[in-house]
Amino acid sequence: MEPNNQNSDFYVKSKESQNKTLDPKSIFEEFLTSKRIFKNKEALSSAFVPDEITHRNNEIVMLSKIVAPSLLFERISNVLVYGFSGTGKSLVTKYVGKNLASAAEEKKVNVLPVYINCRLENNNTEYRLISNLCGVFNINVPESGLSVNSLYKRLVKILDAENKYLILILDEIEKLIQHAGDGVLYSLLRLNESLKHAKISIIGISNNIDLKASLDQRVRSSLNPVEIIFKPYNADEIYDILKVRSNEAFYDNAISDGVLRKSAAIVAQEHGDIRKALDLLKVAGETTQQLGLSSITEESLDSAAESLEQNITEGMIKSMTKQSKCVLLSIISVARTKRMGKVYSGEVYDAYLKLSDKFGLKKLTFRRVSDLIADMDYNSLVMSRIKSHGRYGRTRELNIAFSVSIINKAENIIKDELN
Numbered sequence: 001m002e003p004n005n006q007n008s009d010f011y012v013k014s015k016e017s018q019n020k021t022l023d024p025k026s027i028f029e030e031f032l033t034s035k036r037i038f039k040n041k042e043a044l045s046s047a048f049v050p051d052e053i054t055h056r057n058n059e060i061v062m063l064s065k066i067v068a069p070s071l072l073f074e075r076i077s078n079v080l081v082y083g084f085s086g087t088g089k090s091l092v093t094k095y096v097g098k099n100l101a102s103a104a105e106e107k108k109v110n111v112l113p114v115y116i117n118c119r120l121e122n123n124n125t126e127y128r129l130i131s132n133l134c135g136v137f138n139i140n141v142p143e144s145g146l147s148v149n150s151l152y153k154r155l156v157k158i159l160d161a162e163n164k165y166l167i168l169i170l171d172e173i174e175k176l177i178q179h180a181g182d183g184v185l186y187s188l189l190r191l192n193e194s195l196k197h198a199k200i201s202i203i204g205i206s207n208n209i210d211l212k213a214s215l216d217q218r219v220r221s222s223l224n225p226v227e228i229i230f231k232p233y234n235a236d237e238i239y240d241i242l243k244v245r246s247n248e249a250f251y252d253n254a255i256s257d258g259v260l261r262k263s264a265a266i267v268a269q270e271h272g273d274i275r276k277a278l279d280l281l282k283v284a285g286e287t288t289q290q291l292g293l294s295s296i297t298e299e300s301l302d303s304a305a306e307s308l309e310q311n312i313t314e315g316m317i318k319s320m321t322k323q324s325k326c327v328l329l330s331i332i333s334v335a336r337t338k339r340m341g342k343v344y345s346g347e348v349y350d351a352y353l354k355l356s357d358k359f360g361l362k363k364l365t366f367r368r369v370s371d372l373i374a375d376m377d378y379n380s381l382v383m384s385r386i387k388s389h390g391r392y393g394r395t396r397e398l399n400i401a402f403s404v405s406i407i408n409k410a411e412n413i414i415k416d417e418l419n
């Protein structure tokens with residue numbers, strides 16, 4: 001049926017263009033001859049393994065020295081590797097693990113580094129983790145049905161039969177502990193008592209710096225880890241890392257030194273997360289390509305930074321508990337009365353008491369609200385510092401850390417979810 005369009009001129013025109021058959025080849029041709037930005041976009045994905053690891057030599061040396069005695073089949077210390085997101089913990093630990101495996105093969109020593117990411121494939125349950133380990137030794141284990149104890153027994157048997165030194169790299173180990181409890185680590189290390197010659201050591205990786213303190217005393221003393229801390233990269237280091245990655249990812253001249261420096265500066269302000277820096281370059285490159293331009297402008301970079309920040313902030317706010325949302329809303333509402341200037345935790349708490357009432361939430365103590373603010377600081381939603389002893393004891397001075405353009409949106413998301 002023809003639409004009853006009052007504007008007949010428009011109708012005829014659109015009918016004409018609809019009747020004309022478009023040639024997809026012309027679209028393909030246009031795409032192929034348009035200015036290309038990316039030589040290898042994959043190089044900007046965080047899963048891409050770079051040939052070079054820059055600015056992490058100290059950490060590589062430290063970790064390598066700790067694991068080296070395993071090549072003489074001597075017991076090594078367990079290790080905990082800490083640092084903020086995107087500081088190269090997984091990259092460096094896997095790199096050392098891979099080199100240890102090849103050194104062991106060369107020297108014909110039975111050392112076996114095994115890397116498991118506890119966030120993936122339900123590796124956060126004890127059953128799944130141990131059955132995956134059994135899988136490494138080709139022991140077939142059903143998805144469920146056996147007792148965990150019998151899995152441990154099979155593991156001990158095969159480790160002893162093959163006379164292996166298992167160096168278990170547990171990445172994002174906090175996910176395992178949150179889900180399965182820290183007793184798994186204890187059980188794994190206790191296997192050493194049942195093993196005749198074989199051995200097990202653990203290298204845990206986490207971005208929770210308080211992980212060791214949160215472990216049960218019994219687990220902490222059996223793990224007794226050496227701790228390695230990955231400091232956030234500064235702007236110059238981020239620049240060097242991005243330079244190598246962008247050489248691989250972009251065609252010559254698609255990205256200028258100025259844009260790279262600016263990207264590094266943006267990311268350095270927030271704990272130097274290389275993953276964010278790579279995302280930034282990817283989104284800016286995509287915008288540039290869509291606009292048909294041949295090189296990334298500072299404007300595309302700014303808009304990429306804003307859209308990424310918006311996505312990250314939104315995601316983070318959505319995943320917060322109701323209480324944290326209420327605290328953040330209190331911070332925003334106090335900040336508004338001060339034209340987004342500094343606010344103090346005492347004022348935030350007063351606003352929180354009213355809002356928690358309004359939304360029917362249980363009232364938390366000042367101390368607890370301060371802890372929630374500290375978590376937001378850790379996640380870069382606010383910047384805070386302990387200032388003085390005020391009405392409620394220690395007072396924090398804080399600023400909202402995300403940009404003003406996102407505040408309205410954040411406020412609406414929170415109100416929607418609390419109502």
Ligand SMILES: Nc1ncnc2c1ncn2[C@@H]1O[C@H](COP(=O)(O)OP(=O)(O)OP(=O)(O)O)[C@@H](O)[C@H]1O
Nearest residue numbers: 046053054085086087088089090091207241274275
């Ligand atoms: N020194 C470096 N040189 C080259 N690339 C790096 C370096 N550090 C990190 N990267 C790259 O940055 C990205 C993030 O690194 P990685 O995954 O190791 O971070 P992480 O510290 O494990 O973060 P998370 O805590 O979120 O797991 C990866 O793509 C990695 O290749």
Ligand SMILES: [Mg+2]
Nearest residue numbers: 089090091171
């Ligand atoms: Mg990691």
